[in-house]
Amino acid sequence: MTTTRIAIAGLGAIGRTLAAKIAGGTIPGTSLACVAARDEAKAKAWLAEQGIAAPVVPLADFPAHADLAVECAPAAVIEEICTPMLTAGKKVMVLSCGALLPRPHLMELAKTHGGQIIVPTGALLGLDAVTAAAEGTIHSVRMITRKPPKGLVGAPYLVEKGLDMDAVTEPTLIFSGTAREAAKGFPANVNVAVALSLAGIGPDRTTIDIWADPTVTRNCHAIEVDSDSAKLSLAIENIPSDNPKTGRITALSVIAALRKLNAPVRVGT
Ligand SMILES: NC(=O)C1=CN([C@@H]2O[C@H](COP(=O)(O)OP(=O)(O)OC[C@H]3O[C@@H](n4cnc5c(N)ncnc54)[C@H](O)[C@@H]3O)[C@@H](O)[C@H]2O)C=CC1
Ligand SMILES: O=C([O-])CC(=O)C(=O)O
Incomplete structure (x- = not known):
C-alpha cells in the first residue's frame, strides 16, 4: 500500500x-x-x-x-x-x-x-449527495445554523454590530445572508456553510441564517436542497469539542x- x-x-x-x-x-x-x-x-x-x-x-x-x-x-x-x-x-x-x-x-x-x-x-453532512445533485441542476440551497451563544463569541460581524452574546437569553436570529457574507462575518464559525456552497451552487447563491440559541448545547445545522434529481432535508447536531466553536x-x-x-x-x- x-x-x-x-x-x-x-x-x-x-x-x-x-x-x-x-x-x-x-x-x-x-x-x-x-x-x-x-x-x-x-x-x-x-x-x-x-x-x-x-x-x-x-x-x-x-x-x-x-x-x-x-x-x-x-x-x-x-x-x-x-x-x-x-x-x-x-x-x-x-x-x-x-x-x-x-x-x-x-x-x-x-x-x-x-x-x-x-x-x-x-x-457537516450530505456533501456526497449535494455534489451528486450538482451534476444535474440545483435550484436552491438553504442552511439554518443554531449555536450556543458562546460558540459565536469573537466573530467580527458581532463585534461590528456590537452584539453581546452574554446578553442573549432567548433564540435570536443574528445573521441572514449568503455563505460568502457569512464566511466574512464569522470566519471561525460557519466553514460548514462554505463547504456546502462549494459542493453545490457556490457562495453567492447558498443562503444561511445564524441563530444564537441559549436553548441548545450543540452546534446544529439544518440544510434544505432542492434540485432536479432530489430534494434533500439534512440535519446534524454536533457535540462541541475542546473548542466550543468546533464540533467533535x-x-x-x-x-x-x-x-x-x-x-x-x-x-x-
Ligand atoms: N470545515 C469545517 O467543517 C470546520 C472547520 N473548522 C475550522 O478549522 C480550524 C481549526 O479548528 P480548531 O482545531 O477547532 O481550532 P483551535 O483554535 O482549537 O486550533 C487552532 C490551532 O492553530 C494554532 N496556530 C495558530 N497560528 C498558527 C500558525 N501560524 N501555525 C501553526 N499553528 C497555528 C493555534 O495555536 C491553535 O492551537 C478553524 O479555522 C475552524 O474554524 C472547525 C470546525 C469545522
Ligand atoms: O463550521 C464551522 O467552522 C464549525 C461548526 O459549525 C461546527 O463544528 O458545527
Whole structure:
C-alpha cells in the first residue's frame, strides 16, 4: 500500500486529535511526517507527553517532509500553509475553507502546479449527495445554523454590530445572508456553510441564517436542497469539542477522509 506522509498545521482541537490518531498507526496508508504550531515549545511538550515522535517544523518546510498537509489552524494562516504545498504540486486538506473564498489564487496555484485542495465534509453532512445533485441542476440551497451563544463569541460581524452574546437569553436570529457574507462575518464559525456552497451552487447563491440559541448545547445545522434529481432535508447536531466553536465530528471527518486516500475499498463519493 502507498503511504501518504501527512503534515498537520495547527495543534488545537482538531490537530491534536488527528496527530494522536495518525501517529497511533490506525489509519493504514498514512504516517505523521511533521507538525507546525504557533508555540513550538508547547507543541514539543505536548508531543513528548503523548509519545509522538514527529518534528515541529516551519510551515514553509512542509513540502520537504509531506505529501499532504491538513490545515487546522486559524483562517488567517491559510495562505502560509497552502502556498508552499500547492507550489510544490502537493495536496492540502483545508478546514478553514471560508478563507478560500477571498483567495481564488490558491485554487489557481493548485491548477498550475498539479496540486489539490481537498475540502472535507468536516462538521457537516450530505456533501456526497449535494455534489451528486450538482451534476444535474440545483435550484436552491438553504442552511439554518443554531449555536450556543458562546460558540459565536469573537466573530467580527458581532463585534461590528456590537452584539453581546452574554446578553442573549432567548433564540435570536443574528445573521441572514449568503455563505460568502457569512464566511466574512464569522470566519471561525460557519466553514460548514462554505463547504456546502462549494459542493453545490457556490457562495453567492447558498443562503444561511445564524441563530444564537441559549436553548441548545450543540452546534446544529439544518440544510434544505432542492434540485432536479432530489430534494434533500439534512440535519446534524454536533457535540462541541475542546473548542466550543468546533464540533467533535470535524476531526473524525478528516480521519475518515484520510482513511479513504489509499484504501482498497472506498465508500461514498
Ligand atoms: N470545515 C469545517 O467543517 C470546520 C472547520 N473548522 C475550522 O478549522 C480550524 C481549526 O479548528 P480548531 O482545531 O477547532 O481550532 P483551535 O483554535 O482549537 O486550533 C487552532 C490551532 O492553530 C494554532 N496556530 C495558530 N497560528 C498558527 C500558525 N501560524 N501555525 C501553526 N499553528 C497555528 C493555534 O495555536 C491553535 O492551537 C478553524 O479555522 C475552524 O474554524 C472547525 C470546525 C469545522
Ligand atoms: O463550521 C464551522 O467552522 C464549525 C461548526 O459549525 C461546527 O463544528 O458545527
